[in-house]
Amino acid sequence: MASTIRWGVLGAAAIATGRTMPAIQAAPSATLLALASRDLAKGRRVAAELGIPHVHASYEALLADPAIDAVYVPLPNQLHFEWALKALQAGKHVLCEKPLCISAEQVRQLCAERDRSGKHIEEGFAFRNHPQWAKLDEVIAAGTLGDVRSVHATLAKQFLDPADVRNNPDAGGGALYDLGSYAISACNLVFKRAPARVVATLDRDPNFRIDRLSSALLDYGDRHAAFTVGTQAGSDAWGTHQQFSVLGSRGWLRMNFAFAHARPTASQLEVGDASSVGAFPTTTYTFEPANHYLLQVERFSRLLLGDKVPSWPIEDALDTMRTIEALFTSARQDSWQDVAR
Incomplete structure (x- = not known):
């Protein structure tokens, strides 16, 4: 068995060049072997800067490369499904940026192709690899909070550049797809299932036509979750504003940097038990600061090498996308919507 997983990357997006490709190079169980770019001059420049051995002039050429074991897909949201599907069909394992797809039907097709090909595919939520989330599970399992009753999440940042794909509705832009996918994924991680029904209200930018402020209530039956996400709110710094909290029958939990760390940053998880007062x-x-992009690549590679490490099936992405679709319908119809199964 190979000692490392040989990676190829489709495209030279900023998240790939700034975070994930350096993470692949730093991960002990991974080797960054090739980059594909439709702009060959750009691809060669990036490869020279990062020391990547091979450059392909097309995504198809990289997928046809027998030396590649796994493919990272950091393309714009509307291209995730097409190239994740083609990578699976080419016999490659796939790590695809979030959101995995922009419709539940697309995720269902990827599930079917995964089963047919026998290859592994995950949605690239790097935050799930941060040790604070393992601690959250530990605290809840220990019963410190009692029974979990509700979850609250907020994510926001000033994304005002008209050229930013987040501001392109045809590219899967907007607050729900970009930031809401984090919030929904995290709520489902805590409750270990998808909500039964949801209700939402959205505010749309009159020029970009994307949802720039989205708030939702998720009904899990005997427990609830609420979140607000905004692409024209909060910080304009290098990282999004983030809050995440869990309310239990006998206590609470709060994280001050729960999701994506654009730069590895120290963070805290605070717990209030039955004796706590106020906040x-x-x-x-x-x-301590942790590069969760590196942790993600290392864990994914070790999984492919046969180690017993955590993994998250793309059925989780299917639950997230079904929820997002129900939230959009709810906002249009001004009513509660069941989350399809």
Whole structure:
């Protein structure tokens, strides 16, 4: 068996050049072997800067390369499905940026192709690899919070550039697809299932036509979740504003940097038990800066090498996309919507 997984990357998007490709190079179980770019001059320039051995002039050529074991897909949202599907069909394992697709039907097709090909595919939520999320699971499992009753999440940033794909509705832009996918994924991680029904209200940018402010209530039956996401709100710094909290029958939990860390940053997980007063924690867990893009690549590669490490099936992405579709319908119809199964 190979000692490392040989990676190829489709496209030279900023998240790939700035975060994931350096992470592949730093991960002990991974080797960054090739880059494909439709702009060959750009591809060669990036490859020279990062020391990537091979450059392909087309995505098809990289997928046909027998030396490649796994493919990372950082393309614009509307291209994720097409190239993740083609990568699976070419016999490659796939790590695809979030959102995995922009419709539930597309995710269902990827599930079918995964089963047919026998190859592994995951949605690239790097935050799930950060050790603070393992601690969250540990705290909940220990019963410190009692029964989990609700979850609240907020993510926001000023995305005002007209050229930003987040502001292109035809490219899967907008707050729900970009930031809402984080919030929904996290809520489902805590509750271990998708909501039964949802209701939402959206505010759309009159020029970009994307949802720039989206708020939702998710009904899990005997427990609830609520979130607000905004692409023209909060910080204009290098990272999104983030809040995430869990309310239990006997306590609570709060994370101050729960999701994507554009730069590895120290973070805290605060816990209030039955003796806590106000928002003052009884226990605080501090985490040193961690590159969760590196953690993601290393875990994914070790999984392919046969190690027993965590993984998240793309059925999770199917639940997220069904929820997003129900939220859009809810906002249009001004009513609660069941989440399709």
